[in-house]
Amino acid sequence: MREFQFIEEVMPAVPPASPEQIAAVRARVLNAASNSGGASRSKASRSRAALRSRAALPSRKAGLVRRPPGARRTTHGLIGTVLAAVAVVLVITIVMVAMPRPSEKAAVTSPRQELNAAADRLAAQQPATGRYWWLKTQELVRTKDAEVDMVELRGDDVLVIGRDGHRYTWYEAVSTRPYGSAAEQAWKKAGSHKLCPGRGCDSKKRFYASRSLDEALKLANGPDLTLKDLLDLPKEATALRTRLLEDYPPNSDLSREQWLMEVGIRLVTETPATPGTRAAGYRMLAALPGVSVTDRVPDVIDRRGVVLQFPTPQGVVWTQLVIDRENGEPLAVQGVGPMPGLPEGTAFHVRIIKMASWTDTRPVVPPGCRSGCEGTY
DSSP: OHHHHHHHHHSOOOOOOOHHHHHHHHHHHHHHHHHHHHHHHHHHHHHHHHHHHHHHSOOSSOOOOOOOTTHHHHHHHHHHHHHHHHHHHHHHHHHHHHSOOOOSSOOOOOHHHHHHHHHHHHHTSOOOOOSEEEEEEEEEEEEEETTTEEEEEEEEEEEEEETTSEEEEEEEEEEEEEOSHHHHHHHHHTTOOOOSSSTTSOGGGSEEOOSOGGGTTBOTTSOBOOHHHHHTSOSSHHHHHHHHHTTOOTTOSSOHHHHHHHHHHHHHHHSOOOHHHHHHHHHHHHTSTTOEEEEEEEOTTOOEEEEEEEEOTTSSSEEEEEEOTTTOOEEEEEEESOOTTSOTTOEEEEEEEEEEEEESOOOOOOTTOOTTSEEEO
């Protein structure tokens, strides 16, 4: 019979079942068959009784009852099919008993595996085709202030790079407010006066350029790339490292690794590099000496991601790059370390990434923002 050959071909390879397992499964199957057979025999007995009753009645025509042609063959085929089905059930049940049960607890995933998975998701994205690359960030600084001790300053920054060579930028101071309960109480006690810089502090200079447009694509104190150069950077970590180090300044005060850290962070967070290049940048940065990877660390607006943490040359303050675990996009770059007036581990300087993408929307420079807010390079 080919039924058993079929079973051998389709069933997965599993460890052989123990004699006890086979005996238990066989008992269940035979018991089910026995119950089914008992029901069939009971039904057959009732049928024979009915036939005997009919035989006692007068018959119009005596004669033998003949089995229809082919009935025997059909019965044999049916028995073979049933036996094959029972064999399949037996084998499948044995396989299910013999195979180990999957663990109810999910396998523990390391932070570096989370980083690689996020980088894979980013690299899988297709390069965008828009005309303008927009970068919208919010800068947050927590620092000492003469009036209310500790304050938190926020400002919105915009940078736009066009494929046609046009560049645009503007910055707006958003707010200054007390940071911490003690500072807030002191501020309220002093009359809750308006703190500057912020909206409404200087109506004549609400928007201004906070960066130099001719260096918008410059990677730290490294190469000053064109947009084409940037889009053509390698999409593999080792090749990207080799390419970037071609522009390492020989008179730099930073070591090659420290320089690569600064260039790499800028590359993945503040330039229109392709998704593949930025994913390679994550892997290059993670391989640098002294870099650690942690998971589910929040940024200042409580977006949790996988984090690359870099030491500064002094080794006291740490720079954290927070990466979205779902799509691999950067969420924030924040400086963390002991600062006077701040609890240890508090972020004191943060760049929150609100938007970094290509669109066809041409920017309109805000009114009053003239000097250094627009240019062609």
